Amino acid sequence: MRDDTEAAKGAAPLVTVLRGSQVDTVHLGVACIVDAAGKIRFSLGDASYRAFFRSSSKPLQALPLLIDGVADAYGFDHRDLAVICGSHGGSSAAIQQVSQVMKKSGVPVDALGCGDGLADQCSGKHAGMLAACRFHGYSLKDYLRPDHPWQRRIHSVLSDYCGLPKEKINLAEDGCSAVTFELPLYNMALAFARLARESRRSGGEANGELSNPVARMLLSMSEGWGDLTGEPDLRWIKVRRESDKTEYRDPFTAEHSGSPATRVGGNYPSLVTKGGAGGLLCAALPELGLGVALKIIDGSPIPRWPAFSELLLRTNLIEPVTAQAMHALWPKVLTRKGKEVGSFRMEF
Numbered sequence: 001m002r003d004d005t006e007a008a009k010g011a012a013p014l015v016t017v018l019r020g021s022q023v024d025t026v027h028l029g030v031a032c033i034v035d036a037a038g039k040i041r042f043s044l045g046d047a048s049y050r051a052f053f054r055s056s057s058k059p060l061q062a063l064p065l066l067i068d069g070v071a072d073a074y075g076f077d078h079r080d081l082a083v084i085c086g087s088h089g090g091s092s093a094a095i096q097q098v099s100q101v102m103k104k105s106g107v108p109v110d111a112l113g114c115g116d117g118l119a120d121q122c123s124g125k126h127a128g129m130l131a132a133c134r135f136h137g138y139s140l141k142d143y144l145r146p147d148h149p150w151q152r153r154i155h156s157v158l159s160d161y162c163g164l165p166k167e168k169i170n171l172a173e174d175g176c177s178a179v180t181f182e183l184p185l186y187n188m189a190l191a192f193a194r195l196a197r198e199s200r201r202s203g204g205e206a207n208g209e210l211s212n213p214v215a216r217m218l219l220s221m222s223e224g225w226g227d228l229t230g231e232p233d234l235r236w237i238k239v240r241r242e243s244d245k246t247e248y249r250d251p252f253t254a255e256h257s258g259s260p261a262t263r264v265g266g267n268y269p270s271l272v273t274k275g276g277a278g279g280l281l282c283a284a285l286p287e288l289g290l291g292v293a294l295k296i297i298d299g300s301p302i303p304r305w306p307a308f309s310e311l312l313l314r315t316n317l318i319e320p321v322t323a324q325a326m327h328a329l330w331p332k333v334l335t336r337k338g339k340e341v342g343s344f345r346m347e348f
Helices: 004-008 054-067 078-085 092-105 123-136 149-162 185-199 213-223 242-247 304-314 320-329
Strands: 012-019 022-035 040-044 050-052 170-173 179-184 272-276 280-285 290-296 342-346
Touching (some): 022 304, 050 185, 054 123, 054 272, 054 280, 078 213, 179 185, 185 280, 213 272, 290 304
Antiparallel strands (some): 012 342, 022 040, 022 290, 272 280
16 A cells, blocks of 8 residues: 555646645646557656556446447447446436436346445446346346456456556456456556547447447447536537647647547547546547546545646647636635635646
């Protein structure tokens, strides 16, 4: 177990919270941007810093559902996939969505192994796992054991996308009682870069659904923003592509390859994020084939969005006007009466 001094090794100052004009807290962290070939395009701190993937791994835990045909077999739609990949807010609509997933797969609600049942923020993930177990004929009662066939399937897919042998990924039990994975930030970013790249491959549509499983999953996450996923609406954000280089200096040179991202109605997302406990935020940028991983060392969620939007700005991946608009995602330093009394200062 790392103490505070050891945990801070390899971290860089990212965000200072000011109360009035004085420093309140300074948050250290690690961030990296990686392409699907494994090249680090930008980093702050030591990208080999190890952390738990927590809920940011949910897209990778859900992906085998699509690859194996589970989602098609049970008729899961975009909203079903969004809640399976997300950390929902516990609203009646989100709980109803999880109930629908379980009804479609024919799994009883009492099979859920997460702490708060349907109301648990991870119940969508658990409902997806149980659906896969029923589809494959695996045991439901011990579906959370690391040696369960479906957990081994998830572990293999995650290992492949992260580019890390399974024996180099440490396993532990997450807050929802499912397996969580400990690995370097670099490999988290690589996994999201590979998701971004895979979503660009030709897939087309079949019966109104994308046949490319990764593209279908990322689109579902983007369209299911809010209470189903716990992520903000980022559909309005457009990243700077290599074709825009006459308007800006691209720090990554002209290495963005491939055709434009597969689109559905012209609305395929430029940015898909998934946050996790412990100050983690990961993202895929499908049009650029890039992945991002950001970890706040002290585990605070407060500096995540300020640091993330600044990271995209400083690497010229978004326009200044977009970065300014993303300030709406930043938390506020408030008194309990609602008065704003502080601000954020970026340290990179």
